Amino acid sequence: DQQVKQNSPSLSVQEGRISILNCDYTNSMFDYFLWYKKYPAEGPTFLISISSIKDKNEDGRFTVFLNKSAKHLSLHIVPSQPGDSAVYFCAAYGNNRLAFGKGNQVVVIP
Amino acid sequence: DAGVIQSPRHEVTEMGQEVTLRCKPISGHNSLFWYRQTMMRGLELLIYFNNNVPIDDSGMPEDRFSAKMPNASFSTLKIQPSEPRDSAVYFCASSLVGSGVEQFFGPGTRLTVL
Numbered sequence: 001d002q003q004v005k006q007n008s009p010s011l012s013v014q015e016g017r018i019s020i021l022n023c024d025y026t027n028s029m030f031d032y033f034l035w036y037k038k039y040p041a042e043g044p045t046f047l048i049s050i051s052s053i054k055d056k057n058e059d060g061r062f063t064v065f066l067n068k069s070a071k072h073l074s075l076h077i078v079p080s081q082p083g084d085s086a087v088y089f090c091a092a093y094g095n096n097r098l099a100f101g102k103g104n105q106v107v108v109i110p
Numbered sequence: 111d112a113g114v115i116q117s118p119r120h121e122v123t124e125m126g127q128e129v130t131l132r133c134k135p136i137s138g139h140n141s142l143f144w145y146r147q148t149m150m151r152g153l154e155l156l157i158y159f160n161n162n163v164p165i166d167d168s169g170m171p172e173d174r175f176s177a178k179m180p181n182a183s184f185s186t187l188k189i190q191p192s193e194p195r196d197s198a199v200y201f202c203a204s205s206l207v208g209s210g211v212e213q214f215f216g217p218g219t220r221l222t223v224l
Contacts, residue, residue, distance in 0.1 A: 002152075032211045043114070043201055043215030044153070089153060093211040096141065096160070102152030 003027050004092050006101035014109050019077040021104050023090030026071065030092040030099075033066060035075045038087045038103070047088070048075070080108045112136070114216035116202050122222045128190040131219045134183055135204030143213060144177055144187050145201040153201070159185065160207065192223045 005024045013019045025033070031052050036044035050057040050064045050073070057064050063076045077084055085108045090101040115134040123129055135142050143158040157167040162179045170177070174193070179185040189196055199220050203213040 034211065036215075041217070043203075043217050045215070046212045049211065096207065097143070097155055097158060097166070098211070098213060099155070100145075100153035 002101075003099045004090055004101040006090050006104050008104065009102070010105040010107070012107045012109060013080050015082060016079045019075075019080045019084065019106055019108070021075040021077075021088050021090070021106070023073045023075075023101055024071055025073075025092050025099075027092065027094065027099075028068075028071065030094045032093040033064070033073050034091045034093065034098065035062075035064060036089040036091060036100075038089060044089055077106075080106075082108050082110050084108050114202055114204050114214055116200075116216035116219050118219060119217060120220045120222075122224065123192055124224050125193055126191045127223075128188065129192045129196075129221060129223075131187040131200050131202075131221070133185045133187070133202030133216060135185070135202070136214055137183065139204035139206045139214070140182070141205045141207055141213075142179060142185050143203040143205075144185070145203065145215075147199045147201060147218070156187070189221075192221075194223045197221055197223050 003026050034049040035047040037047045038044040048059050048062045050066050055066050066073045087103045089103045091098040117132045144156040145153050147153050156169045157177045159179045177187045199218045201218045203215045205213045
């Protein structure tokens with residue numbers, strides 16, 4: 001059973017525009033939500049997180065929004081840069097473990 | 111500071127052979143996680159350890175898979191016998207309980223079973 005779901009597996013966006021990635025979860029007991037970024041032949045690296053008691057967290061060009069009532073979060077990247085081309089994983093934390101979505105491939109076109 | 115170290119980076123083997131994947135977590139971290147990444151299922155947690163003790167192995171797909179953590183700086187994931195459907199990228203990650211929820215991932219081992 002997939003507790004964390006990422007639809008729209010791939011996204012192409014022009015450099016300078018906004019990239020929006022979406023994520024849905026099923027378990028209301030998750031404490032934190034994280035986004036990881038993965039380049040080919042590398043392990044995922046942590047990007048940004050948000051506590052379940054907040055609805056927004058911003059770090060530079062990256063902003064994560066959480067809608068607990070809808071069990072939905074999103075990652076906004078603005079402006080998008082070619083170096084942002086990667087696979088992005090949504091993850092939810094609970095009970096000392098992370099549950100991951102399948103990932104979204106983002107391609108930023110120069 | 112070195113990150114999580116995994117070896118080998120690539121492994122090609124024939125069906126029926128034993129495969130051992132190795133992981134060295136970040137020094138000082140007390141939780142270690144083994145994941146498998148496939149196109150179909152994404153990143154799946156196989157097993158995790160706290161203070162070298164296996165806490166949850168419910169993600170281990172079959173008895174052919176086993177994992178050990180003999181000390182705080184080393185863990186292995188063994189597949190015996192291996193099958194073509196085990197082909198995937200296997201990641202090891204570590205974290206420090208109480209310091210945040212972030213896990214730090216190694217570069218992964220790409221396993222191909224022919």
